[in-house]
Amino acid sequence: QVQLVESGGGLVQAGASLRLSCVASGRTFSNYAVGWFRQAPGKERESVAAISWDAISTDYRDSVKGRFTISRNNAKNTVTLLMNSLKPEDTAVYYCAARPYKRQTGLMDVSYNYWGQGTQVTVSS
Numbered sequence: 298q299v300q301l302v303e304s305g306g307g308l309v310q311a312g313a314s315l316r317l318s319c320v321a322s323g324r325t326f327s328n329y330a331v332g333w334f335r336q337a338p339g340k341e342r343e344s345v346a347a348i349s350w351d352a353i354s355t356d357y358r359d360s361v362k363g364r365f366t367i368s369r370n371n372a373k374n375t376v377t378l379l380m381n382s383l384k385p386e387d388t389a390v391y392y393c394a395a396r397p398y399k400r401q402t403g404l405m406d407v408s409y410n411y412w413g414q415g416t417q418v419t420v421s422s
Contacts, residue, residue: 298323298411299323299324299326299395301320301393302414303317303319303391303414303415303416304416305317305416306391306416306419307417307419309418309420310421311383311385313383314379314381314383315379315380315418316380317333317377317378317391317416317418319331319333319375319376319377319393320373320374321374321376321395322374326371326395327350327351328397328399329350329398330347330398330404330407331347331348331369331376332344332347332395332404332405333367333376333378333391333392334391335387335389335390335391335418336390336415337388337390345365345378345391346361346365346366346378347404347405348368348376348404349400350398350399352368352369352371353401354402356404361380361387364382364383365379365380365381366378366379367379376393378393383418385420385422386420388420389418390415390418391415391416391418392413393413394409394411395409396410396411397410
């Protein structure tokens with residue numbers, strides 16, 4: 298069992314930056330792929346970014362490429378999502394998720410087992 302806790306959300310103006318953190322506890326986190334997802338009101342949840350267990354591979358949805366960066370520190374059981382140049386359409390609840398996964402591909406497509414409670418990101422225009 299892995300427990301995930303997100304933090305770092307908030308209310309910012311368009312163009313600003315936020316850094317979201319996902320801290321894991323429980324089993325060995327270093328064997329897990331981690332993804333960030335978001336869900337806006339009235340919309341389906343969508344994948345945002347993902348990182349492989351060893352941080353060698355990352356993947357992003359097209360709308361955030363060049364603006365968001367995912368990274369991890371396995372020694373600290375932490376995955377970070379740095380979000381720059383935020384836009385109003387980035388407004389959503391952001392969730393991190395994890396699963397045991399040792400492959401370098403398909404990071405955005407796998408089914409994640411463990412989920413955090415989410416953190417709200419609101420970007421005003």
